[in-house]
Amino acid sequence: MPEKPGSSQYPTPDRKYLELLSEKFPTARSAFSEVINLEAILNLPKGTEHFVSDVHGEYDAFKHILNNCSGVIRERVAATFRFELTHDEQADLCTLIYYPHRKLRRLKSSGTVTEEWYAITLMRLVRLARYLSDSYTRSKVRKAMPQEYAYIIDELLHASPGEGEQRRRYHQRIIDTIVDTGSADDFIVSLASLIKRLAVDHLHLVGDVFDRGSHADKILDRLMEYHSVDLQWGNHDIVWMGAAAGSATCLAAVIRNNIRYDSLKILEGAYGISLRELALFAEATYREDDAMTPLEKAISVILFKLEGQTIARHPNWHMEDRLLLGTVDPSRGVARVGEKDYQLVTADFPTLDPADPYALTDDELRVMDNLLAAVRGSYKLEAHVGFLYEHGSAYLVHNDDVLFHACVPMNEDGTFHPVNHQGQLLAGKEYYDYADRLARRAWHESDEVSLDWMWYLWCGRYSPLSGRVIKTFERTYFTDRSTWAEPRDPYYALTDNPEVCRRILEEFGADPRHGHIINGHTPVHASEGESPVRAGGRLVVIDGGFCQAYHKTTGIAGYTLISDPRGMRIKAHRPFGSIADVLDLNADIMSDDDRFELEPRPLTIDDTDTGADIREQIADLRALLDAYRSGELPERTAR
Incomplete structure (x- = not known):
């Protein structure tokens, strides 16, 4: 960890900086008060962080994981009420916290809700919130409360176990008044929100919000409201970001993906991007007499033409072997790879010009131009992609953990593989930094090089967000599945x-003794005994298959990695039924817990990156105090 203040790590600030700092702390008293406050914060428990990845548009399951805080709420309820409530009563309390509005409606319809029930339930929620608030400063807890109820909730939370009878009567009177005034429902909703807010201090989403499931838009709406979150871009995110930035190649890939995953409603319903013109073109141009629909045929040919043009602009990528559309022979229904012909699922290629196979026809060009215009006009997509840029990055180094979605391209001998981009040989962290910069340039400048780069990050041979040779053409057209590997x-x-x-x-x-690499992208085959924790705990792969299509492959329905003061543990979630089942049957997502790393002592904020920032602030404030005491700077005493 970084050295303490006073070491060479914290050089004395120059006079100009101290003058600026004195505007915020104008007197010695205000400066040392802040030092005392910051020193106290360093001794608070480290905030609990949750890591998830590859949610792939599965909104209901993701929403429930956020609401039950990956099972942490259930654990806290059990710890607080294990000697007071039955298992069913604990489950009812948990469900009320997860979905307070909907649970209250059901309880009222069953006749469960009475004034006595309100009073008992409010006190239980207060006790749970009090338990969770112990890890935070009083100021931070109050900021997390609904402002209209902040004073009242603050009074209820900050009671001590040994408080006197008069104080207990005071709190009971507050509860009784809440019930008498008809405010109990509002207070239950507010306390449930506060409990969920306190249970998880920060969320890391390690890539792939988009594709497969139909509701990535709802996930992003929810994330935009979340109190503290960062994202590392996945390959399925970057292709949507590229489309929104203006890449026709990325947009064609997005449309094809949504056709293949049967999730077109996100484009048309959520983002208002009509595919009518593409569908009419497809129906007028392609046949309906084989394994592919006209719509899939049309967008696939457009995609492979655009990919061919992109590859041709970048010979340094060495992806000429992906130029397979030019080898198609419609008369024989085959395409040639190397010295071998492969049978195609369709021979219907009416827009393919053998003399110029990668040229778009006038109709194809018109369709794509209009689709790009529709993307530019989607304010909701712009807002969501803007959020991915503002809160996301290609990678993150945090508390000595390194987070990225897929991989660091490597050679077989374990060295970092250099990739030639625009005349630069880049590898390792430098390559990731370049990827991040060019992705941001694509959003702000939309120049051809950076837009092409967005497509490369989606599926390029040495893309750090993909990490494999993508066989889109073979998977689209070849009947021989051995070519799909x-x-x-x-x-x-x-x-x-x-x-x-x-x-x-x-x-x-990052510190190699204590740090971890945290990846998603590659589903863990838990049902076959594969572990998400590898390399002696230095690598954690958290793609457990949120997407329903992967449940049979993984045997589970997603992972949450939890970093708390005691160390690290991973929760393997079982498949989620429905929110109706949660409300009616208390059928929560059940999770298997594995604590694979136990700290010798509970971690505090002093042990984190936030702690390092605070220690630097303390060093600056001590320098300001020295300047006040030595007379170098006058105090700004009010006159």
């Missing part, structure tokens, strides 16, 4: 070795 980057085999993981952590400036 997508070789993975050596990273995935090499990182079973703890030494390789330590080298990656060092590359990103």
Whole structure:
């Protein structure tokens, strides 16, 4: 961890900086008061962080994971009321916290809700909130409360176990008045929100909000309201970001993905991007007599033409072997790869010009221009993608953990693979930094190079967000499934070795003794005994298959990695039924818990990156105090 104030790590600030700092802390008293406050904060417990990945548009399951805080609410209820409430009563209380509005309606209709029930339930919620608030400053807890009730909730929370009878009567009178005035429902909703807010201090989403499921838009709406979150871009995110930035190639890939995943309603219903013109073009141009629909045929040909143009603009990518559309022979229904012909699922290629196979026809060009215009006119998509840029990044280094969605491209010998982009050979962290910069340039400038780069990040051979050779053409057209195999980057085999993981952590400036690499992207086959924790705990892969299509593959329905003061644990979630089942049957998502790392002492804020920032602030404030006491700076005493 960083050194304490007074060391060489904290050089004395210059006079100009101290003058600026004195505007906020104009007297020695205000400066040392803040030092006392910051020193106290350093000793608070480290905030609980949750890590999830690959939610892939599965909104109901994701919403429930947020509402039950990955099972943490259930744990806290059990710890607080294990000697007072039965299992069913605990489950009822949990469901009330998860979905207070809907649960209250059901309880009222069943006749459960009485004045006595309100009073008892409010006190239970207060006790639970009090238990959770112990990890935070009183100021932070109050900021998390609904402002209209902040004073009352603050009074209820800050009672001590040994308080006197008069104080207890005071609190009971508050509860009675809440019930008498008809405010109990509002207070229950407010306390439930506060409890969920306190249970998780920060959320990390390690990539892939989009595709497969139909409701990535609802997930992003929810994340935009979440109190503290960051995202690391996944390949399925970056292709949507590229489309929103103006890449026709990325947009064609997005449309094809949504056709394949049967989730077109997100484009048309959520973002208002009509596919009518594309559908009319497809019906007028392609046949309906084989394995592919006209709509899928039309967008696939457009995609592979645009990909061919993109690859041709970047010979340094060395992706010429992906130029397979030019090898199609419609008369024989085959395409040639190397020295072998492969049978196609369709021979219907009416817009393919053998003399110029990657040229769009006038109709194809018109369709794509109008689709791009529709994307530019979608304010909701612009807001969601803007959020991904504002709160996201290609990677994150946090508390000595390195978070990225897929991989760091590597050679078989364990060295970082250099990639040539615009005449620069880039590898490791430098490559990731370049990827992040160019992705942001695409959003702000929409120049051809950066837009092409967005497509490369989606599926390029050495994309750090993909990590495998993508076989989109083969999976679209070839009947021979042996051609569908997508070789993975050596990273995935090499990182079973703890030494390789330590080298990656060092590359990103993290402590290799204590840090972790946290990835998503590759589903963990838990049903086959595969573990998400690898390389002696240095690597944690948290793609457990939120998407329903992966449940049979993984045997579970997602992971949450939890970092708390005691260390790290991972929760494997079982498949989610429905919110109706939660409300009517208390059928919560059940999770298997595995604590794989236990700290020798509970971690505090002093042990975190936030602690390092606070210690630097303390060093600056001590320098300001010295300047006041020595007379170097006059105090700004009010006159």
